[in-house]
Amino acid sequence: METLHLLVVDDEEAMCRGIKRALRSFSVRVPDIDVTVNFTVTTALTAEEAHQAIEADPGPDLVLLDHKLPDRTGLEVLDELNKKNLDLLTIVITAYASLETAVQATKRGAYDFMAKPFTPEEIRGTVEKAARHLITQRQARKLAEERRQVRFQFTSVLAHEMKSPISAIDGYLQVMKKRAKGEDISNYEPMIDRSLMRLEGMRKMINDLLDLTAIESGQKQREFTTIDFEEMLPEIMEAFEDQAHERNISLRYEVEQGITMEGDRSEIEIILNNLVSNGLKYNYEHGELHIQVYRAHGFINISVADTGIGLTEEEQQQLFQDFARIKNEKTRNIVGSGLGLSTVKKLATLYNGDVSVVSEPDKGTTFTVSLKPTSTEDEQNDMEQKYEEVTENN
Template sequence: MKLSDDKDIKRAKIKLTLQYTITTLIIVMLLIVAFYFTFSNSAYKDFDSTLQNRAIAIGTALVGKEESAIEDLKSISGILKNYDLGNESLIILDSNGKILYENLQDQFTLPQNIREGFYTLEGKEGDEQKTIRAYITKLNSTNYYLVVARNYDNLEASLHEVLFSFLFVVPFILLLTIILSYRFASSAIRPIEESVRILKQFTQDASHELKTPISTIKANIEVALMKERNPDYYKEKLETILDSANRMSKLIQDMLFISRLDTGTYPVKVESVFLKDLFMNLKSQFEGLAQSKHVNLSFETEDNLRIKTDKDILEEILSILIENGIAYNKENGFVKIYARKEGNDVNITVEDSGIGIKEEDIPYIFDRFYRGEKSRSRETGGIGLGLSIAKELTNLIGAKISVESKVNVGSKFTITIREVTYELQGSYNRRGA
């Protein structure tokens, strides 16, 4: 789903809420149906068990008499007085189906072939049709059968009450499901909302960053073409145009860099890296910039300290941090880069005496396009991609990056590279202007 504005996000949230609601309701209804059928099956089994136990108990009492006494209705009635038959029907019949005794609560027809076991029979009470459950047992040592039967009226009434209770709570379940689904949908959409917001902000910032140098280039060219000027004037204008072009180039490079990281096409090549050589290379790259900004740039590492990592990626990370340290520094400030060994790890720290970072901004400084101080970022040509790139590159080589900062005091970024091999011989300490 393509989400490009607030309306799209609202539609997505509503659609997701409906999906959550429908899915949850289906699950809840299936659970209710499953519970109801399980409960009803258990109730019917209990009904049968009670009926069977009742028949066995009455049959045991009856077979205590002589077989001839079974035909004595008074004797049978006397025995049955000890049992509260309630809504039960009771029949005693011989093997030929002749009824010797009956006490019927419901009218029903017995099966033609009498066998022991459960039977579901059609009964009638007046004009009302009823379902009768019967259990037939053979009286031990006799040729007689005992039938104990009971209708399902009470059981079905209880089951209907249970079903009604379930149906009664369905509207409340629906309301609760909608509320929870909306919250879940909002929670699921929130990262997308934030991404859309960030992308909108990035579009605005990128447009501003591109518009400013383009306007500068255009204005300088137009002024230079108005009339002939002396060479120094043209040189000044060309330098301004070059600065603006470099600014545009940096923005485009950062965006392409981010694209490569997103597509997973950025290669990683692990090799043995001597930090002394790496620091010397960085010093030659940035000492001119540091001098122009009146910032003291220094490097320090234990001599021949060697680590296993991707040299180009590590150099890119440190370049971003050093460039930021110089750009956001004070006049006559400093940027220190030093490496320390701790066990099998090496910490490489870039420390500066710059403007620092507000405490509330620190959790977000590695987010793409995030800029705590927008006006200062624009002054230095940044749009909030540098630290994000540094963070992703650090993850790419399996390292960690952390930051400590205090406003108007400075910042300290530390890269921790784990599981390294190292050699120590003396100390390397180079300082620049």
């Protein structure tokens, strides 16, 4: 519930009372943003009084302005209001229902006009239209501002994340150039290894960033095909076999029979690759990684369970944000961009699903992504809608 302050500027007290009465217990629904608006009405009998009311904080949201005031014309007041550049809408009331005044008023920034005499119904109709316009306009401004903030936040963190490895590698190269550890190259072995690892991290970040921006920009062509998980899983797992073998991690996967869904194959691959790759990276040597694809409650679930380092409650909270890299001694030698899980979450949202995590430090972590399979054309359309929302909001 939101309350708009409406100021009536009219020297006829009867008119002020009439408008007050018409708007008492009147409310307007703005369906697009699901908000109900009601009104508090105050009055001013002269342009001078109107000025005081407008200067007050908080000032009015809507002004019903009579054209004929004892000390000035409504149009003059309108000009003064314009100079102040206020966040309000003006409706001009005129007894001379001439087109001329109406045109002049709208030219000078009035949102609407009304001709006296008017019925309570008419005043309510005009106020309703103005209120909807004002609320929608404010909401749009707020969203645009939030988007700018989010983008700025993202860019400044991105700059930091990209510059960190440069500083690190730069530092190591300076040490080598100055021969700070003597002439023997083997003294620099750990620094060379770390530098290579940081470069690998940058490469990974650039790739993940490209995935993420492709999804968010809405530019990526989505190709819908029937995805058969029984066929897809072995292909994905094969790519990780060497990595698992190197660290003696046993890989297991089970796919419920006959699970298929309509989707973009590359998107589902990004989800699986990110989760399996995390499950290996954050696992202990000789650990286990268990992937399951199954149906439950109308969703297709992909769960990836590792026996790795796990996450604290606090870490779980920030996990799905952009660049939410968990930094501690255990993760120091693990290459990651901090973008993988936020990408997984965004993709899951595209399929009307979500991602959840259950974890215990030093025991392991299970990520479960749930995706809603679509079958009818309506549902496909809903999904396209969802896609537009997700890409628009970023």
